[in-house]
Amino acid sequence: MVAGETSGDLLAGLLLDGLKARWPALVSSGIGGPQMARRGFQAWWPSDKLAVRGYVEVLRHYREIIGIREQLKKRLLDRADQRPDVFIGVDAPDFNLDLEAALKAEGIKTVHFVSPSVWAWRADRVEKIRRSVDHVLCIFPFEPALLASHGIAATYVGHPLANVIPVAPDRAAARRQLGLRDEDTVIAILPGSRKSEIQYLATRFFRAAALVKRAQAAIKFVVPAVPALKAWIERLADEAGVRADLQIVEGQSHTVLAACDVTLIASGTATMEAALFKRPMVIAYNMNWLSWQIMRRKKLQPWVGLPNILCQDFVVPELLQEAATPEALAHALLQWVDAKTAAPDKIAAVEQRFTKLHAELQRDTSQLATDAIQKILEG
Template sequence: MPVAPSPLPPRGEAAPHIAMVAGETSGDLLAGLLLNGLKARWPNLQSGGIGGPQMVRRGFDAWWPSEKLAVRGYVEVLRHYREIAGIREQLKNRLLSAPGQRPDVFIGVDAPDFNLGLEAALKADGIRTVQFVCPSIWAWRADRVEKIRRSVDHVLCIFPFEPALLATHGIAATYVGHPLAAVIPMQPNRQTARRTLGLHDEDTVVAILPGSRKSEIEYLALRFFQAAALVKRAKPAIKFIVPAIPALKILIERLADEAGVRADVQIVAGQSHAVLAACDVTLIASGTATLEAALFKRPMVIAYNMNWLSWQIMRRKQLQPWVGLPNILCRDFVVPELLQDAATPRALADALLQWVDAKSSAPEKITAVQQRFTQLHALLQRDTSQLATDAIQKILET
């Protein structure tokens, strides 16, 4: 149970009260960038709800930590359902009933399974609701459209094709670009990143990113490290580096040790952007991190593994042949995807070695990927904080 926080301070200079919920690391990052724009517009902005360190750094009052919502997969969610449902009910009651807590607008950042139900209840009680990051109805679970329409007043879309799709269903939306496209430089500085991490210019570096959730790491990290062992056997000079969320660093170290590669893998706390800037190729869990890798123009092998039942349910709801965000946005298998039973250590190692070998034998293959990702970067690069803040201000004025 969280410690009961103090009430939000009184309003000042017409600054709005904003409630927000961001789940897991990627949502915390997006919400932190959004808060930059909101606080630039309203310096006395007051905000509270569920969030992580990036949001807290911007003055957000985190009543619960965002990691409480960092659960993925049907079966995994069921195991944590009682706690998560309890948090949502407490938050709803607080926003609707607690003195001084009723917000002018609620902003749900990603986490649609948690946020849409909460937004529906708040909207029914007259609170304006905004969903930042459209649920992926174009990729799977198209049946969510009706729930989105019922739950939100406006959707802030991070991909350019989404507003037109939502408009066909009568849902107001604004394309605001992807915040990461403005943060990540168009031409990342590999040399600086390597110096920061103690790597040499001539090193061949493989970044291993097994996910930001404990459940992802439990399903993926061991096979990722087993793949690294096979790659190391074929190419002994290769360097491996893993950016770990500090709270999960010990678990990652244990799994690297179990795979017999602890001495061969450099595990650093955080610094995922430095790691992606420094690497030649990455073995990476499907999710927001794959888009970050694409924005860093890095070849990658996308992989995922989850509870068998969750996988069976998810694949039946899938609408497109791709799972990785870079492939979905490029509408092509620009980089390989190895999912569930296909994500064996041997297959992962072979896919990685193809990229490693291409560095010397087929550099045009790497150049082609970098060109596709540069085009994608330009498409997603907008002043997201400004555009999102403008849209939220219009909603507040209605």
């Protein structure tokens, strides 16, 4: 298996639960993180080696990433008696699809878990997916039909997190765990799990928090930080002059999302988690200018945030690139905060949309995924 970054590690860990239940003697290895390691996965390289987003950012790490892929490919193919029965690439399509193509050409069964978002951007990737994988495990219900129209076998397995995150999260319990009061107004700040995201987003998120604090001094801010990046995030908070106003915790992103009233959040997988927690949010993103110019030309839909894409509507605001100023972010956050008392029906409408979305994504993911993988192995 290969999983890149924190979100891939989380999804792969949940998938491993199902795989080990189906095949108790399972041996799994490759590239992964702590969630996978807890399930007995052997990580030859840590998943954060692949946690890079954006064209320019990838170029800076290109030689190292390609080197890892070539070493992994050699390790998987060199000894015929040690080749895996199946390779599962978890997200990270820029890394995994080329690797999967090479392994498939050598007769190794290949599965890709989490369909690349060809319906949102980079539709040209469809041909590469067809060449590279025997089967795609999809987390969104409309994807298998789309892939089938291009000759790609796929199964809808539901979103694993929809089974982990409760339909009605316990806000009070989460607040007790974080030392917050029921009556507090709490904003969660999630500037991402990659170094490149922290670099481009954390400071503007923290400056937005300072503006919100100036407007409403009683508001509490909680920041769940990837353990390896926590010290850096604390330094950036110091530099922004808001360290004393932030409760920075190690990990615990689900507890923080359960506890908050609204979240300021980096566009990506975490927005899907926030939607499953039924939380209003302000989605933001900023990246290298050149990477943004390339990516925006490949965009196929007016939305970037996953909750908005799935709802086919701007259910929550998106502030991207030049629009993601501290002033604009603070204004959008305060609108949600004010809606708690001035327009509770606005909050309720978001919760209803996300509750419906949660139901659509709930399936027996472990059973469906392992059934599909077993069929592939039986060939």
